Amino acid sequence: MSRRSAQGVDDLFAKASSAWKEQGSRMTSVRKILCQEAFATTGPFGPEDLLTKARSIDKLISPATVYRTLAQLVQLGLLREVAGPRNQRLFLVLDSPTAGISHVLCSDCGQMIPLADPCLHLREGALARQQGFSPTKISLQVEARCDEWREKGSCPRRRADQDAP
Amino acid sequence: MSRRSAQGVDDLFAKASSAWKEQGSRMTSVRKILCQEAFATTGPFGPEDLLTKARSIDKLISPATVYRTLAQLVQLGLLREVAGPRNQRLFLVLDSPTAGISHVLCSDCGQMIPLADPCLHLREGALARQQGFSPTKISLQVEARCDEWREKGSCPRRRADQDAP
DNA sequence: GTACCTGCAAATGTTTTGCAGTACG
DNA sequence: CGTACTGCAAAACATTTGCAGGTAC
Numbered sequence: 001m002s003r004r005s006a007q008g009v010d011d012l013f014a015k016a017s018s019a020w021k022e023q024g025s026r027m028t029s030v031r032k033i034l035c036q037e038a039f040a041t042t043g044p045f046g047p048e049d050l051l052t053k054a055r056s057i058d059k060l061i062s063p064a065t066v067y068r069t070l071a072q073l074v075q076l077g078l079l080r081e082v083a084g085p086r087n088q089r090l091f092l093v094l095d096s097p098t099a100g101i102s103h104v105l106c107s108d109c110g111q112m113i114p115l116a117d118p119c120l121h122l123r124e125g126a127l128a129r130q131q132g133f134s135p136t137k138i139s140l141q142v143e144a145r146c147d148e149w150r151e152k153g154s155c156p157r158r159r160a161d162q163d164a165p
Numbered sequence: 166m167s168r169r170s171a172q173g174v175d176d177l178f179a180k181a182s183s184a185w186k187e188q189g190s191r192m193t194s195v196r197k198i199l200c201q202e203a204f205a206t207t208g209p210f211g212p213e214d215l216l217t218k219a220r221s222i223d224k225l226i227s228p229a230t231v232y233r234t235l236a237q238l239v240q241l242g243l244l245r246e247v248a249g250p251r252n253q254r255l256f257l258v259l260d261s262p263t264a265g266i267s268h269v270l271c272s273d274c275g276q277m278i279p280l281a282d283p284c285l286h287l288r289e290g291a292l293a294r295q296q297g298f299s300p301t302k303i304s305l306q307v308e309a310r311c312d313e314w315r316e317k318g319s320c321p322r323r324r325a326d327q328d329a330p
Numbered sequence: 331g332t333a334c335c336t337g338c339a340a341a342t343g344t345t346t347t348g349c350a351g352t353a354c355g
Numbered sequence: 356c357g358t359a360c361t362g363c364a365a366a367a368c369a370t371t372t373g374c375a376g377g378t379a380c
Contacts, residue, residue: 024333028334028336030336062337064337068371191354193353225361228344232345232346233361
């Protein structure tokens with residue numbers, strides 16, 4: 001998994017710290033670990049992913065704390081929740097107006113491939129605001145079969161734990 | 166809840182029957198009830214909604230059968246699963262070109278408001294093709310808090326059976 | 331000292347599965 | 356008759372919550 005630049009991570013980390021402090025909360029050592037691991041991730045990640053990464057640093061971190069922290073980071077506007085394939089919950093770091101929130105979901109392997117399209121992002125916000133809504137969660141589902149699937153009969157990204165559609 | 170025309174329901178019903186028959190399965194009496202209730206619904210509905218409606222006709226229908234049948238109807242291409250607010254699973258009847266469109270989901274009342282935006286639709290197709298995918302269905306969901314919610318503290322569309330977030 | 335934070339374990343809520351009986355063709 | 360379908364109950368998961376102890380300021 002690719003990682004965000006140290007500069008970007010520090011930026012986000014500072015934002016989280018001050019946002020928490022502002023509301024009487026603290027940047028604790030557990031939250032530090034969770035933030036570092038979450039913010040360093042460039043792609044979408046699930047609660048389970050984050051827990052695993054965090055536990056590679058501190059084995060005692062519990063799922064409860066991961067869920068609590070994720071909810072807070074979404075509420076602070078640093079993460080956005082998106083709908084993943086097969087009802088997974090996924091989170092994305094929101095660190096710039098160009099944050100890629102569009103994705104293609106492969107019908108075969110279920111994998112989510114990000115689409116970078118700032119224009120689309122702006123458009124989504126505008127659409128929602130037009131009708132009197134403030135967006136909190138955005139999910140674009142493009143159901144598709146990848147070219148490899150059509151040519152070779154199976155998707156190269158398919159994971160072993162997945163069943164045929 | 167608005168209902169689909171009898172003609173439309175019959176059409177979908179016939180499709181389901183023949184699709185099942187084709188694969189050695191049957192249109193049973195329980196499936197009839199589930200299909201009728203699902204196909205008559207024009208908006209998004211959850212497994213629980215469908216179970217309730219079905220039980221108003223036959224009280225013995227079980228959740229297991231509802232889930233099994235929903236999965237099959239999705240697989241047959243008659244329903245489409247979309248991600249709802251607060252991690253609800255929602256299903257839509259796929260019976261027209263307007264099925265693959267965008268929606269705003271209200272975080273408070275859970276209602277899904279369609280967004281007509283053919284431009285967005287076209288754009289997604291292009292994006293997906295760029296990356297080697299052939300899109301089949303596209304749906305954009307923006308989960309949001311509506312202005313009424315922010316101003317009055319609750320959403321005018323809220324239904325009685327829903328809890329505060 | 332007073333909040334806040336955390337892990338644990340239990341509770342929740344939803345979806346799936348094994349199984350025995352039933353119904354359909 | 357054999358296969359598919361169904362309800363029931365239990366299992367499997369994912370997520371949330373209560374609480375007691377620990378930590379930061």
